[in-house]
Amino acid sequence: MSDKETLILAIETSCDETAAAVVADGHVVKSSVVASQVNLHERFGGVVPEIASRAHVEKILPVVQEAMAQAKAMPDRIAAVAVANQPGLTIALMVGVTAAKALAWAWQKPLVAVNHIHAHFQSAMLEQPDVLELPAVALVVSGGHTSLYDAESCLDLRLLGKTIDDAAGEAFDKVAAILHLPYPGGPSIEKVAKEGNPKAVAFPRTLLDKESLDFSFSGLKTAVLYHVQGQDMKGENKVAAMSRQEIADIAASFQAAVVDVLVEKTRRAVARVGAKTVLIGGGVAANGALREAMEAMTTREGLALMIAPKRLCTDNAAMIASLAFYKYQAEQFAAMNLEPKATSD
Numbered sequence: 001m002s003d004k005e006t007l008i009l010a011i012e013t014s015c016d017e018t019a020a021a022v023v024a025d026g027h028v029v030k031s032s033v034v035a036s037q038v039n040l041h042e043r044f045g046g047v048v049p050e051i052a053s054r055a056h057v058e059k060i061l062p063v064v065q066e067a068m069a070q071a072k073a074m075p076d077r078i079a080a081v082a083v084a085n086q087p088g089l090t091i092a093l094m095v096g097v098t099a100a101k102a103l104a105w106a107w108q109k110p111l112v113a114v115n116h117i118h119a120h121f122q123s124a125m126l127e128q129p130d131v132l133e134l135p136a137v138a139l140v141v142s143g144g145h146t147s148l149y150d151a152e153s154c155l156d157l158r159l160l161g162k163t164i165d166d167a168a169g170e171a172f173d174k175v176a177a178i179l180h181l182p183y184p185g186g187p188s189i190e191k192v193a194k195e196g197n198p199k200a201v202a203f204p205r206t207l208l209d210k211e212s213l214d215f216s217f218s219g220l221k222t223a224v225l226y227h228v229q230g231q232d233m234k235g236e237n238k239v240a241a242m243s244r245q246e247i248a249d250i251a252a253s254f255q256a257a258v259v260d261v262l263v264e265k266t267r268r269a270v271a272r273v274g275a276k277t278v279l280i281g282g283g284v285a286a287n288g289a290l291r292e293a294m295e296a297m298t299t300r301e302g303l304a305l306m307i308a309p310k311r312l313c314t315d316n317a318a319m320i321a322s323l324a325f326y327k328y329q330a331e332q333f334a335a336m337n338l339e340p341k342a343t344s345d
């Protein structure tokens with residue numbers, strides 16, 4: 001380990017992963033430890049905040065210790081302690097924020113606060129920092145967020161549009177529940193959809209008729225529910241009686257509707273700001289159909305595309321450390337009275 005490297009220890013507890021990472025110079029991942037709580041939330045079909053918070057309290061110190069040990073980093077070599085303080089479940093964020101403040105205070109290091117959404121598209125640049133052509137349009141598609149940004153730099157972002165109801169990942173999770181597929185819904189729907197016909201059911205492409213760059217996915221989720229339950233919503237969920245092929249067709253058609261909207265809105269955002277590059281991050285960015293469609297669109301439009309590698313799409317602390325490096329360089333430090341925040345600034 002070179003003495004010239006700037007090492008950042010970052011902590012992430014905004015939802016259902018307890019994560020810590022040590023990253024050098026914003027781009028060399030020395031360690032990235034993620035303790036997933038999926039098995040705790042599975043039977044509820046979604047994240048239960050109280051359970052998430054308690055699991056973070058249990059896991060946070062072992063996860064931080066493991067990240068420091070894997071990186072072979074001693075506290076005196078850490079330049080700053082970073083933490084995702086927004087947006088997310090407040091009682092979950094609170095655990096990471098408190099741990100980061102305690103470590104920064106004990107080690108006498110600066111504290112850096114990171115916006116979790118902004119960090120998601122940092123994961124697209126994490127391993128290839130030098131190929132970014134700006135300005136870029138950044139799309140973050142996760143369980144909690146679906147947002148488009150105009151990015152002049154990783155620290156200079158302007159929100160262009162966001163979901164007005166459900167996030168794309170949330171729609172995947174809810175539709176998976178309707179189709180009796182396992183949680184988390186995104187990977188299960190993707191798997192089943194591989195055997196289905198994406199044109200079998202004409203689900204709505206919401207808000208595509210408007211100029212707005214906002215998204216809406218709750219109507220699509222309701223359309224899937226109507227499809228399996230009948231228009232009056234009094235019918236029974238017929239999934240149990242459906243063939244494997246019928247379920248695969250619904251999954252593929254739903255996935256195609258989400259992908260079409262994400263690709264078309266991103267294309268419009270690019271045209272509006274005159275961007276050269278598209279950056280994509282967040283859990284849903286792991287979806288193969290979305291990755292292929294984005295590749296096709298950016299090739300057609302002559303744009304550079306940077307999508308987070310699949311292993312960095314879902315929540316992790318390496319992306320927090322990477323963005324924190326730039327904030328550290330710009331001396332954008334947080335005060336010791338930093339608080340968690342449910343919504344994004």
Ligand code: KG4
Pocket residue numbers: 015141142143144145168169170172173184185186187190282283284285286287288313314315
């Ligand atoms: O970014 P993330 O780990 O957490 C949030 O910040 O929300 O994203 C989790 C979301 C879940 O809704 C999950 O169903 C979705 O990402 N997801 C996927 C895939 N893998 C994860 N959605 C579609 N296709 C996937 N392969």
Ligand code: ZN
Pocket residue numbers: 116120142143282283314315
């Ligand atoms: Zn996330």
